Amino acid sequence: MSETKKIYLQPTPVRIWHWLNAFGIVTLIVTGVQIRFPEHIVIFDSYRSAILLHNTAGLVVAVSFSLWFFYYGFVARNMAKLYIPNKEDLQHGLTRQAKFYLLTYFLGWKNPHHPTPQNKFNPMQKSAYLAIMFVLVPLISLTGIALTNVAFLRDFVVMIGGLKILMSIHFLLACSLCAFLFTHVYLATLGHTFFAYFKPMWTGWEEIPDDQQPHEHSAS
Amino acid sequence: MLADYRQKILAPGFFLLCLLCPALALGMENEDCLGCHDDVDLVGEGSFVAEVAFVNSAHADIGCSSCHDSISAAHPDDGLTASRPNCLDCHGDVAEEYAQTTHNENAGCSDCHDPHNVRGAAAVSGHDMNAMCVECHTADDVVDSHSEWLPQANLHIGMVPCVTCHTASEDVIISLYITHKKENIETGALDLADHGELAALAGSDDVQDLVDTNRDDYISIAELRMFNRNPANKNVQLLGMMTPASVSHDITTLDNRWDCSFCHVSGPGAMQTSYVSLAQPDGSFKRVPAEQGAVLDALFGTPDFYMVGATRSKTMNYLGLAIIAGGLVLPIGHGSLRFLTRKNRRKSEDKS
Numbered sequence: 001m002s003e004t005k006k007i008y009l010q011p012t013p014v015r016i017w018h019w020l021n022a023f024g025i026v027t028l029i030v031t032g033v034q035i036r037f038p039e040h041i042v043i044f045d046s047y048r049s050a051i052l053l054h055n056t057a058g059l060v061v062a063v064s065f066s067l068w069f070f071y072y073g074f075v076a077r078n079m080a081k082l083y084i085p086n087k088e089d090l091q092h093g094l095t096r097q098a099k100f101y102l103l104t105y106f107l108g109w110k111n112p113h114h115p116t117p118q119n120k121f122n123p124m125q126k127s128a129y130l131a132i133m134f135v136l137v138p139l140i141s142l143t144g145i146a147l148t149n150v151a152f153l154r155d156f157v158v159m160i161g162g163l164k165i166l167m168s169i170h171f172l173l174a175c176s177l178c179a180f181l182f183t184h185v186y187l188a189t190l191g192h193t194f195f196a197y198f199k200p201m202w203t204g205w206e207e208i209p210d211d212q213q214p215h216e217h218s219a220s
Numbered sequence: 221m222l223a224d225y226r227q228k229i230l231a232p233g234f235f236l237l238c239l240l241c242p243a244l245a246l247g248m249e250n251e252d253c254l255g256c257h258d259d260v261d262l263v264g265e266g267s268f269v270a271e272v273a274f275v276n277s278a279h280a281d282i283g284c285s286s287c288h289d290s291i292s293a294a295h296p297d298d299g300l301t302a303s304r305p306n307c308l309d310c311h312g313d314v315a316e317e318y319a320q321t322t323h324n325e326n327a328g329c330s331d332c333h334d335p336h337n338v339r340g341a342a343a344v345s346g347h348d349m350n351a352m353c354v355e356c357h358t359a360d361d362v363v364d365s366h367s368e369w370l371p372q373a374n375l376h377i378g379m380v381p382c383v384t385c386h387t388a389s390e391d392v393i394i395s396l397y398i399t400h401k402k403e404n405i406e407t408g409a410l411d412l413a414d415h416g417e418l419a420a421l422a423g424s425d426d427v428q429d430l431v432d433t434n435r436d437d438y439i440s441i442a443e444l445r446m447f448n449r450n451p452a453n454k455n456v457q458l459l460g461m462m463t464p465a466s467v468s469h470d471i472t473t474l475d476n477r478w479d480c481s482f483c484h485v486s487g488p489g490a491m492q493t494s495y496v497s498l499a500q501p502d503g504s505f506k507r508v509p510a511e512q513g514a515v516l517d518a519l520f521g522t523p524d525f526y527m528v529g530a531t532r533s534k535t536m537n538y539l540g541l542a543i544i545a546g547g548l549v550l551p552i553g554h555g556s557l558r559f560l561t562r563k564n565r566r567k568s569e570d571k572s
Contacts (some may be wrong), residue, residue, distance in 0.1 A: 035528055035529060036528075036529060036532055036537075037529070037532075038481055038484055038485040038529040039481075039485045039529075046479070046480065046481075047479075047480035047481045047484055047485065047529070048369075048371065048480050051371055051480070051528070052371065055371070101554070105558070106557055106558070106561040106564060107561070107564050108561075108564035108565045108566075148372070150372065150375055151372075151374050151375055151378075154401075158401050158457075161523060162457070162523030162524040162526075163523070163524050163525070163526040164518070164519060164522070164523045164524065164525070164526045164531075164533075165519060165523055167526050167528075168518065168519070168533070168536050171536055171540055172536065172539060172540060172543065174540075175539075175540035175541075175543040175544050176543050176547075178543075178544050178547065179543050179544050179545075179546050179547020179548075180547060181547070182544075182547040182548050182550075182551050183547055183550045183551065185551075186550060186551035186554065186555065187550075190558075
């Protein structure tokens with residue numbers, strides 16, 4: 001039987017942030033669906049409560065995003081290292097990781113990326129999170145904030161090209177985040193066991209079986 | 221409603237009046253009266269009647285002397301003061317409807333309506349409808365009291381005239397107005413462009429040219445797009461108000477108006493009918509029907525009119541669905557292959 005090594009991958013603030021976000025985003029999706037299709041989908045009692053909950057959850061996610069940004073940028077100070085793909089990632093890492101997910105995974109090969117606290121994302125994750133966390137989430141939050149303060153931010157709304165365009169951007173970006181969510185949850189099941197990648201996001205510790213520990217060469 | 225009265229009562233009444241009292245009807249023409257009463261310095265504020273407003277008013281047809289019947293050809297030398305007209309003579313059933321409301325205890329006909337400046341509901345902008353209400357109910361008070369339960373109360377009040385919810389008028393329509401892009405931030409009230417400004421943009425006195433470019437008294441979505449994309453119109457925008465389809469004097473708040481879903485759930489079906497209302501030189505509005513579904517057009521038809529839930533665009537729904545479906549491609553595709561190749565991974569685990 002192989003030996004299991006444990007590494008502390010997800011610090012407490014990150015875990016709190018992750019689950020706050022998860023809960024917030026699911027609430028936003030569910031209330032958002034009722035807000036857009038009120039005659040077909042009635043999950044909450046009244047339309048008003050769906051809107052108030054959506055606005056509150058939006059605010060929670062926006063604030064939690066700001067805290068996350070502050071934590072990685074100013075406390076942990078490893079935001080760039082974690083989220084911005086480096087030269088090696090772009091030249092080889094991305095294709096290596098894509099080859100694993102799309103081909104060698106099915107042949108039973110092991111994941112070429114070995115997470116460490118300073119390099120916990122594989123090159124594809126880095127690129128995806130870069131787009132999600134630095135483009136998608138801020139844009140959804142900003143359009144959402146504008147939509148809840150239309151009169152006050154009139155100049156901004158006019159600059160964007162009107163309420164309908166602002167609303168369409170918010171809606172389509174939200175659909176993109178929802179699409180990402182499916183992929184995100186699915187990819188999280190690709191660890192050495194079905195829940196291997198879920199555990200560290202709850203306990204902080206990732207269990208890495210002996211055969212999956214880097215012996216000769218680290219992906220970083 | 222007023223237009224109905226004009227047709228049903230006033231026009232035949234006027235005809236009868238002309239037949240029965242030719243001396244009275246012809247003795248004192250509107251122009252004779254307005255000769256003096258259009259001059260505020262001459263008659264004082266209490267007796268002043270603005271000619272431009274009155275001659276375009278629904279009451280102009282029946283003439284001054286129909287209501288002020290004590291006035292003779294000898295006025296003002298005879299020293300008789302004008303009799304106070306009784307609105308109920310013509311508007312009996314409106315009065316009956318109104319008398320049953322508590323509002324009746326606080327305001328009479330002329331507290332809300334200026335009898336020298338009356339128009340059919342279609343010729344009054346939603347903005348002007350509210351002008352009557354704010355005489356007593358100040359905009360700040362209205363926003364404050366609605367804020368207690370209504371999200372974004374100022375936006376709602378700016379876009380929905382009081383009478384849309386606070387009268388027994390069941391149905392609503394969308395009236396689109398050309399407004400300045402800047403609006404009153406506190407109250408959300410629309411700042412409608414007047415006829416002069418529209419005429420300057422249209423390059424002619426007939427402001428319908430501005431939107432109805434082919435002059436067929438019908439505004440297509442293509443024409444709306446053309447209006448919205450025209451750089452010359454960059455300082456104005458088309459904003460919609462939800463106005464009552466017919467006017468009622470039963471000042472009660474229907475139960476369904478407390479429910480957000482009365483408007484927001486009504487969905488694309490109820491949002492199909494809309495009109496563009498254009499300011500006329502006399503301060504009234506001309507309503508031109510717009511193509512079915514204009515306010516639901518995804519982008520350039522009415523880019524500034526958006527009602528959450530109600531005016532969603534089908535095109536955007538399909539685009540959103542395609543994006544979400546895209547997100548399912550990997551889990552479903554990869555998941556299926558993963559299931560089919562599960563033995564490979566088991567073998568590899570056994571080896572290790």
